[in-house]
Amino acid sequence: MEGAAIVGAGHTRFGVRPEGPRALAQEAIRRALASVDRGVDGRTIDEGFLATLGFGGWQLGNASTVVAEAVGATGLPVTRIENACASGGFAIRAAIRAVQSGAELVVVVGVEKMTDVDQARRRYWLGVSGDTEWERLSGLTFAGVYALLASRYIADRPDAREAMRRVAVKNHANGALNPNAHFQKAVSASDVDRAPRVAAPLGLFDCCPVTDGAAAVLVTRASNARRYTDTPIYVSGVGAATDRLAVQERDEFPHFAASRRAAAEAFRSAPFGPRAVQLAELHDCFTIAELLALEDVGLVGPNEAVAATNAGRTERSGDIPVNPDGGLKAKGHPIGATGVSQVYEVFVQLRGAAGARQIPGAERALAHNVGGAGATATVTIFERG
Amino acid sequence: MHATHWRLGIARPRWTLGGRAVVPFDEDEFTLAVRALERAGVRTGTIHWAGRRAEVADDDLAAALGGPVTIVDHGAGLPAVESAALGATADAAEGRMSAFLAVSAPRERADGSPAGALAAAGGRSTPAGPRRSLDRSTIEGSDEGEGIFRAAGRWWRSAAEREAVEFGGLAEDHPHFAADAAPYFDRWRVAEATATRTVSQGAYLPKARYQDGRLSRWRLIADRCSRCSSTTFPQRGACGRCGATDGLAAVELPREGRVVASTRIAPGSQPTEFDPIATAEGGYGVVLVELAPGVRATLMVADAPTTLVGIGARVATQLRRLYGIDGEWRYGRKAVGPLDRGPSAVSPPPASSP
Numbered sequence: 001m002e003g004a005a006i007v008g009a010g011h012t013r014f015g016v017r018p019e020g021p022r023a024l025a026q027e028a029i030r031r032a033l034a035s036v037d038r039g040v041d042g043r044t045i046d047e048g049f050l051a052t053l054g055f056g057g058w059q060l061g062n063a064s065t066v067v068a069e070a071v072g073a074t075g076l077p078v079t080r081i082e083n084a085c086a087s088g089g090f091a092i093r094a095a096i097r098a099v100q101s102g103a104e105l106v107v108v109v110g111v112e113k114m115t116d117v118d119q120a121r122r123r124y125w126l127g128v129s130g131d132t133e134w135e136r137l138s139g140l141t142f143a144g145v146y147a148l149l150a151s152r153y154i155a156d157r158p159d160a161r162e163a164m165r166r167v168a169v170k171n172h173a174n175g176a177l178n179p180n181a182h183f184q185k186a187v188s189a190s191d192v193d194r195a196p197r198v199a200a201p202l203g204l205f206d207c208c209p210v211t212d213g214a215a216a217v218l219v220t221r222a223s224n225a226r227r228y229t230d231t232p233i234y235v236s237g238v239g240a241a242t243d244r245l246a247v248q249e250r251d252e253f254p255h256f257a258a259s260r261r262a263a264a265e266a267f268r269s270a271p272f273g274p275r276a277v278q279l280a281e282l283h284d285c286f287t288i289a290e291l292l293a294l295e296d297v298g299l300v301g302p303n304e305a306v307a308a309t310n311a312g313r314t315e316r317s318g319d320i321p322v323n324p325d326g327g328l329k330a331k332g333h334p335i336g337a338t339g340v341s342q343v344y345e346v347f348v349q350l351r352g353a354a355g356a357r358q359i360p361g362a363e364r365a366l367a368h369n370v371g372g373a374g375a376t377a378t379v380t381i382f383e384r385g
Numbered sequence: 386m387h388a389t390h391w392r393l394g395i396a397r398p399r400w401t402l403g404g405r406a407v408v409p410f411d412e413d414e415f416t417l418a419v420r421a422l423e424r425a426g427v428r429t430g431t432i433h434w435a436g437r438r439a440e441v442a443d444d445d446l447a448a449a450l451g452g453p454v455t456i457v458d459h460g461a462g463l464p465a466v467e468s469a470a471l472g473a474t475a476d477a478a479e480g481r482m483s484a485f486l487a488v489s490a491p492r493e494r495a496d497g498s499p500a501g502a503l504a505a506a507g508g509r510s511t512p513a514g515p516r517r518s519l520d521r522s523t524i525e526g527s528d529e530g531e532g533i534f535r536a537a538g539r540w541w542r543s544a545a546e547r548e549a550v551e552f553g554g555l556a557e558d559h560p561h562f563a564a565d566a567a568p569y570f571d572r573w574r575v576a577e578a579t580a581t582r583t584v585s586q587g588a589y590l591p592k593a594r595y596q597d598g599r600l601s602r603w604r605l606i607a608d609r610c611s612r613c614s615s616t617t618f619p620q621r622g623a624c625g626r627c628g629a630t631d632g633l634a635a636v637e638l639p640r641e642g643r644v645v646a647s648t649r650i651a652p653g654s655q656p657t658e659f660d661p662i663a664t665a666e667g668g669y670g671v672v673l674v675e676l677a678p679g680v681r682a683t684l685m686v687a688d689a690p691t692t693l694v695g696i697g698a699r700v701a702t703q704l705r706r707l708y709g710i711d712g713e714w715r716y717g718r719k720a721v722g723p724l725d726r727g728p729s730a731v732s733p734p735p736a737s738s739p
Binding site for chain 1: 588589590594598602618619625645646647648649650651654655656657659662663669671672673679681682683684685696697707715717
């Protein structure tokens, strides 16, 4: 089957932005088009995907039209993809499938505008991706679902609290080097410990923030990639899966079977295995999620995430750097943008253009995107050509 | 002569506040009645109801108990209950299941007298002709019921006395608020007056789907698959493992289980439906309870101020108010306990962690 490649990527500053979602999407797309080494005319794009939850309900129906408007290509077919926090990953996957089906150049933009929604509505929109009939009626919040998972994980692994603390400290340290990150400030272990609990055992620094932002990438057929750049980033494999919506109904708990299945599918077509990955973007909406993901996608073996994290292996200087951009934790988590932002980071890292946070010599990378608390997941694997 | 078997069920909130007995926010006539009837083993039949019935419908009570019931209202007061008891005795003697129920659930009782519900169920007798008096020789029910009847000839008054002895001594001061009870009562009153008018921002479920989910949510009904023997909870109309849509049998899950995951939601982040309870109680616990191997339910922890039920604890479940919406209350099971820490669920809960 025809392979796919990334030939351009753009990213807005994440944070509290004055702009609305339309302007954020436009900015990310403009930056992605401008990043193409040999230049590209936006009007040659023949397919588009928009990843957004539609947080706050700003434009739930027909939101895809903003992409066509941003590209300056009225008439471009664009499809909105919504799988909660994994919308971006599923949109990337859809773009890969589109070029495999004959599309020439596909734009994927993920965007979310979250900070202009008032508190009560924000609580509503943060919860819409969980199971309503049982989890929501029991009073659970988004953080609460992950807190249940964390409580179980900690009960079975005595050093897990230390590992969660290290994830927070590491990702904030990485975010401090990322000019696009929402939080560009390091935090100490005692900052993490002293923070108020949001949903015990999770405290404030275990949780990703509410953030505005957008990211965009350009995907083309592998055989066409060098028309755009001498250093395309090739897609080595992609996988996606769903699981039962409610955590209480899952066979695997607290781990995410959807992540495991998505990784297995992605690695089936890759010429290398998980242990050869040199850089990973893992979905760390909460610190516990990074630990679960390390094991679920196979970067470490079962029950090895705590030891690997506590040994510093996932730091930028370690042998499996995880979330060098700060992750969702520090970079921020504009829901629809996150999965696309992860691919942006892979693109700049594998091309050696990540600046102060560059992982030297990284050639093989993995991006892992989760919707809700593991109900949907994608894993995409990349290598430098 | 043939005996009538009596079973007695008592439901009483355990908190006291500033010396006053308190019915907490998530309890009302419906939840207390259901619990007393559950404890008396009542599933079906005629229920003679004394006390304020509020908006409890026959249909709701039937859904909660799991069988058709007919409610006969006797208004308030002991005489009504006593005459109901006489009638019920006659019913039972003729082979009909019958229960009588006294419910008293004002939010606070200044005199410290018991608030709660008491149900007595009579049935499974062989015909001996109608009896017109409560001869204690006809009582062969549970130890509890028998003891109460023997303690004093008249069941209701004596049962109330026994309840006061047995439960009153264990009533606990509400530890977070007892020192300053007035603001707490004020919050309850405001919450109760406004809760059902809350605009949903987070946990909205249309009424039809809430009604559809009552079996699972109120009685923990699951589907057992005859093809692969797995249990699907809540019911989905298909086996969660093999996908079979026929050969599913409704089964009632145990109403106790082991906590496998636990959290405490800090006030401020909860869906707005839970604002009243989060504000009044300073947050609340939520646990994942394993009711049967591999079958789990997500449940709010009732009596939240002190009860952070940890992993490994064994808990019971009780029907409680979840929240009010669209002008009415919605109910579901909550976790109470832990049971592990004593012989009964009224033992003191563990101290909450931060």
